[in-house]
Amino acid sequence: MILEVRNLKKYFETRKGLLNQSSYTVKAVDGVNFEVRQGEALGIVGESGCGKTTAGRLILHLITPSSGDVLFKGRSIYAFSREELKEYRRNVQLIFQDSFASLDPRMRVGEIVGEALDVHRIAHTRNEREEIIVRIFSDVGLDREWIRRYPHEFSGGQRQRIGIARALCLKPALIVCDEPVSALDVSIQAQILNLMKEIQRKYQLSYVFISHDLKVVKHVCDRVAVMYLGMNVEMCGKESLFASPLHPYTKALISVIPNPNPRIKRKKITLGGEANLLAADQGGCRFADRCSEVKERCRQESPELVEVKKDHFVACHLAGIGG
Amino acid sequence: MSLTLDRNSRQDRSSNQGILLSIEHLAVRFSSRERTVHAVNGIDLSINDGEILGLVGESGSGKSVTALSIMGLIRWPGKITGGRILFKGEDLLGKSKREMRGIRGDRIAMIFQDPATSLNPVLTIGEQIAEILIYHKNLAKADALRKAEEMLDVVRIPNPERRLKEYPHQLSGGMKQRVMIAIALACHPELIIADEPTTALDVTIQSQILDLLKDLRNQYGASILVITHDIGIVAEMADRVAVMYCGKILGQGDTDSVLMNPAHPYISALINAIPKLDEERETLDAIPGTVPNLSKLPRGCSFSPRCKYAKEICFDKEPEARRIGKMIASCWLNG
Numbered sequence: 001m002i003l004e005v006r007n008l009k010k011y012f013e014t015r016k017g018l019l020n021q022s023s024y025t026v027k028a029v030d031g032v033n034f035e036v037r038q039g040e041a042l043g044i045v046g047e048s049g050c051g052k053t054t055a056g057r058l059i060l061h062l063i064t065p066s067s068g069d070v071l072f073k074g075r076s077i078y079a080f081s082r083e084e085l086k087e088y089r090r091n092v093q094l095i096f097q098d099s100f101a102s103l104d105p106r107m108r109v110g111e112i113v114g115e116a117l118d119v120h121r122i123a124h125t126r127n128e129r130e131e132i133i134v135r136i137f138s139d140v141g142l143d144r145e146w147i148r149r150y151p152h153e154f155s156g157g158q159r160q161r162i163g164i165a166r167a168l169c170l171k172p173a174l175i176v177c178d179e180p181v182s183a184l185d186v187s188i189q190a191q192i193l194n195l196m197k198e199i200q201r202k203y204q205l206s207y208v209f210i211s212h213d214l215k216v217v218k219h220v221c222d223r224v225a226v227m228y229l230g231m232n233v234e235m236c237g238k239e240s241l242f243a244s245p246l247h248p249y250t251k252a253l254i255s256v257i258p259n260p261n262p263r264i265k266r267k268k269i270t271l272g273g274e275a276n277l278l279a280a281d282q283g284g285c286r287f288a289d290r291c292s293e294v295k296e297r298c299r300q301e302s303p304e305l306v307e308v309k310k311d312h313f314v315a316c317h318l319a320g321i322g323g
Numbered sequence: 324m325s326l327t328l329d330r331n332s333r334q335d336r337s338s339n340q341g342i343l344l345s346i347e348h349l350a351v352r353f354s355s356r357e358r359t360v361h362a363v364n365g366i367d368l369s370i371n372d373g374e375i376l377g378l379v380g381e382s383g384s385g386k387s388v389t390a391l392s393i394m395g396l397i398r399w400p401g402k403i404t405g406g407r408i409l410f411k412g413e414d415l416l417g418k419s420k421r422e423m424r425g426i427r428g429d430r431i432a433m434i435f436q437d438p439a440t441s442l443n444p445v446l447t448i449g450e451q452i453a454e455i456l457i458y459h460k461n462l463a464k465a466d467a468l469r470k471a472e473e474m475l476d477v478v479r480i481p482n483p484e485r486r487l488k489e490y491p492h493q494l495s496g497g498m499k500q501r502v503m504i505a506i507a508l509a510c511h512p513e514l515i516i517a518d519e520p521t522t523a524l525d526v527t528i529q530s531q532i533l534d535l536l537k538d539l540r541n542q543y544g545a546s547i548l549v550i551t552h553d554i555g556i557v558a559e560m561a562d563r564v565a566v567m568y569c570g571k572i573l574g575q576g577d578t579d580s581v582l583m584n585p586a587h588p589y590i591s592a593l594i595n596a597i598p599k600l601d602e603e604r605e606t607l608d609a610i611p612g613t614v615p616n617l618s619k620l621p622r623g624c625s626f627s628p629r630c631k632y633a634k635e636i637c638f639d640k641e642p643e644a645r646r647i648g649k650m651i652a653s654c655w656l657n658g
Contacts, residue, residue: 047527186552187381190596191611193607215600216598253527259555259559261582263583268530271527271531272531274497
């Protein structure tokens with residue numbers, strides 16, 4: 001077990017009103033549980049406001065939780081000393097969605113990758129450093145001659161490869177990928193997804209793959225956690241998720257994915273309304289107001305995430321009763 | 324919640340229709356001191372009455388520039404250098420700016436990708452819809468606001484009377500997009516151009532918006548030009564599809580033919596590159612290489628450097644568009 005997330009919560013206090021008098025709490029992440037095993041890719045899927053990006057930031061220790069814990073190889077990351085935290089950052093890296101914004105425009109790309117090596121004192125000589133950079137570039141499909149170029153000289157897909165190279169050069173155990181291919185054209189997206197699978201095998205990495213795109217997650221990940229308004233509503237292996245989704249939200253999400261085959265006429269479950277955190281947080285299940293199968297109990301009691309089948313977790317009062 | 328079954332009524336629509344819009348040999352270039360980009364490089368495209376046409380392409384394909392050309396919104400450093408855009412027989416490119424202002428919003432309307440930046444932040448929702456009606460239909464403000472409320476209802480926004488007085492920032496992304504659609508529909512245009520209408524929206528909201536657009540087409544009989552990079556969306560919505568690459572249309576035809584039996588390697592490659600829910604594969608069929616520099620297009624077919632079927636002639640001469648099977652494609656293969 002590389003990473004364990006236990007009952008993680010992150011609440012943000014905000015103010016509203018003319019003179020900022022009234023405040024309310026945004027429960028961005030409200031009790032999330034999951035695990036990532038060595039060499040495994042866990043997908044975290046959800047739409048805007050579901051809390052997946054906040055969860056990613058908590059795992060990376062970019063923000064601290066309101067309560068709950070994240071364990072790396074059994075130890076709480078929020079209890080790390082400064083040295084241990086630095087070591088953690090080497091072990092848990094990040095790939096961003098916006099490759100342009102995440103690369104310093106005034107640094108040559110070889111230097112961007114080299115900076116990471118310097119901070120963690122990986123290479124002992126200049127030659128060794130250069131060797132590592134060249135090798136990583138080759139692993140991500142970039143020409144060694146491009147080491148001296150600047151980010152703006154590359155296309156979106158190439159910049160994403162540079163971002164991956166930077167994450168890889170520290171030989172991390174786990175990479176958190178936050179929508180790594182959402183900003184890319186379809187043809188380039190396919191290249192980058194293939195690359196990510198290849199390096200996962202080669203470097204024996206684990207991934208926490210955050211995305212709104214279920215098709216992409218299905219291709220890359222082994223297990224999937226579906227989030228809705230701060231809660232983990234379903235979690236299981238990817239085959240189970242797509243073959244027999246149990247949560248009404250998951251079913252709806254899968255049903256509305258457009259299929260490039262015009263002959264497939266599937267039944268879409270079109271959800272009415274929108275996901276509104278404040279409106280939904282009334283005590284019961286947060287999905288109650290949009291759920292077609294809602295019962296009285298759903299409005300009173302918030303369901304717990306429960307293992308209803310082997311390795312298939314669902315937070316729904318109705319799951320497990322004939323699905 | 325509603326269950327929607329997509330019915331296959333596409334075949335009925337494609338036959339026996341008038342041509343609403345016909346683009347002939349359109350060319351648009353963008354020039355700077357250093358280089359010239361041929362954003363649209365001689366395209367032929369038509370839209371029939373009451374039809375939904377999907378225009379698909381990746382970045383740099385020229386699809387948005389095509390939309391802006393129809394709307395008369397190309398400005399320096401862009402310039403339309405050739406072709407005609409016939410709207411019910413009249414060439415829009417020959418019209419004055421004033422005439423185009425009369426047509427935009429009234430007979431041809433556009434829905435943009437990012438509703439947050441397309442709505443005026445300092446006007447209320449009601450004012451923005453009413454604006455169109457006052458300008459084009461000469462309605463008095465009170466009548467325009469009444470009609471605006473009707474339009475909000477048409478686009479299925481709950482509590483329309485309250486929304487009229489709200490500002491864009493008070494609405495969610497999905498609501499803002501519905502307001503954009505309301506503005507576009509207000510004067511009952513004959514053609515609606517939707518440029519990536521759901522890209523900025525969550526997939527469950529996207530589903531609502533696409534259903535809405537289809538229902539509105541059925542109700543109002545307007546034609547819709549849907550511009551998108553998402554083939555899934557055109558598969559779901561469009562009667563006919565055209566695929567663009569580097570300023571050219573590589574293939575077009577009815578949706579079923581283009582997507583099930585593409586007569587152009589780029590189109591099949593694009594479809595194959597998409598991860599599918601109903602397929603399990605180790606690697607995706609990625610298209611190697613990248614889109615060429617638009618100011619330095621390769622000789623011959625622009626797709627040839629990335630095409631696994633390319634023959635010598637492909638690198639040498641640009642293929643012409645001709646009928647291959649049930650679609651029109653620009654490719655030297657497929658005799």
